[in-house]
Amino acid sequence: MKPAMNYRHEYKYVCTAVQAEIIKCRIKGIMKIDDHAFQNGSYNIRSLYFDDVFHTAYYANENGTEPRDKFRLRVYNNDMTGIFLEKKQKCRGMTMKDSCRITIAQAEQLIAGQEIALNGDSPQLLLEFAARSQRQKLHPVVIVDYDRIPYVYQLGNVRVTFDRNIASSNQISRFFEKDIAKRLIMESGQQVMEVKWDQFLPDYIKQCLQTNGLPRTALSKYYYCSKYNLSSGVLL
Numbered sequence: 001m002k003p004a005m006n007y008r009h010e011y012k013y014v015c016t017a018v019q020a021e022i023i024k025c026r027i028k029g030i031m032k033i034d035d036h037a038f039q040n041g042s043y044n045i046r047s048l049y050f051d052d053v054f055h056t057a058y059y060a061n062e063n064g065t066e067p068r069d070k071f072r073l074r075v076y077n078n079d080m081t082g083i084f085l086e087k088k089q090k091c092r093g094m095t096m097k098d099s100c101r102i103t104i105a106q107a108e109q110l111i112a113g114q115e116i117a118l119n120g121d122s123p124q125l126l127l128e129f130a131a132r133s134q135r136q137k138l139h140p141v142v143i144v145d146y147d148r149i150p151y152v153y154q155l156g157n158v159r160v161t162f163d164r165n166i167a168s169s170n171q172i173s174r175f176f177e178k179d180i181a182k183r184l185i186m187e188s189g190q191q192v193m194e195v196k197w198d199q200f201l202p203d204y205i206k207q208c209l210q211t212n213g214l215p216r217t218a219l220s221k222y223y224y225c226s227k228y229n230l231s232s233g234v235l236l
Contacts, residue, residue, distance in 0.1 A: 007094035008157075010196045013214040017189045020162050026208040027151055027160060034150035034159075036076070042149045045163075047086075048073040048111065048175050049144065049222045052136040061223040067091035070222060071129055071138065073107055074099075078178050083107045085126055095196075100125040104176075111175055113139045143169040144225045145182055157198040158205060164191045168225030185224045192219060 015023070033041045050071045051057045060068040069089040076082060083106075086099045100123035102110075109116045116130055132138060146166040152159050167182035174180045186192075195201070195209065 006198065007089075007091060007096045008196050008198055009093075009201070010095045010194060011211075012217050012219055013193045013195075013211055014186075014217050014219065015162075015191055015193050015214050017164075017191060019214065020164075020191050020193065023160075023193065023209060024149070024151075024162070026210070027205065030205060030208060031151040031153045031158070031160060034152050037150060038077070042147050044077050044145070044147050046075050046078070046143060046145045046175070047222075048140050048172065049142055049226070050110075050133075050138040051141045051226075052138055055226075056136070058223060058226050061220045064218070066093075071132070072144075072222075073102075073110060073140075073175070075176070078176070080104055080176055085110075085123075085129060087125060087128070098125050102126060107176075111140055111172060140172045142222070142226045143172060143175060143180070143182075144221045145169060145180075146221070153202070153205060156200050156202055156205075158201060159194070159196045160205075160209070161194045161196075162191050163194065163221075166192065166221055166225075168228060183228065185221075185228055192217075192221075 037043050049057070057068070057070040059065075067089060069087055072086050072088070074084045074086055083102055083104060084099050085102050086097055089096045089098075102123075106116050106126070115134075116126070118127060118130055129138070144166070145168075146163045149162040149164075150159060151161070165184065166186055167184050169180050169182045171180045193214070195211075
């Protein structure tokens with residue numbers, strides 16, 4: 001049985017490469033690099049987002065509507081042995097993520113916009129996606145690709161991540177190919193720092209972050225990658 005999921009705090013900040021390095025120097029004595037990172041301390045994340053014909057998820061982000069949710073396929077470091085279907089939810093400024101593994105055959109059906117074959121052993125999240133897809137005509141709309149440097153701290157289940165090279169692509173059928181055409185969505189050197197925790201953020205980590213000089217943002221990678229998609233630079 002899956003453990004109960006809870007909403008988490010999630011703060012985002014836009015920073016320069018220099019600012020990111022300063023903060024990393026402060027926290028690396030307290031926090032450790034996530035075990036899933038490569039030797040260089042980072043890993044690649046690629047997600048394929050789904051929306052309906054009315055762009056409901058897009059406009060919910062634009063208008064700040066809550067509660068809201070969106071579905072995505074996700075792979076790490078282009079590793080097709082671990083393909084995840086995820087649902088990200090936001091309510092009262094907090095977030096929650098549900099996730100399940102799916103097969104490459106199932107992923108290819110979703111990428112192609114086909115109905116997926118289900119059985120009694122199918123994960124609950126996949127069943128929910130299939131039902132929502134039939135009702136709302138969900139279909140793949142944009143690829144979001146970026147590199148992440150992740151720091152973790154057990155007390156409070158704290159994660160501090162630095163996302164760089166955030167790019168969009170509309171080459172949806174090539175989702176599993178390593179080299180696809182992409183368009184960067186931020187100015188050169190800009191990164192997004194995300195700070196996530198459960199019930200509390202330890203004061204000594206908060207002091208190391210010193211985010212007072214950084215603009216907090218509600219930046220949604222899905223929203224901006226959809227808005228400035230590769231081919232037209234406008235909403236899909």
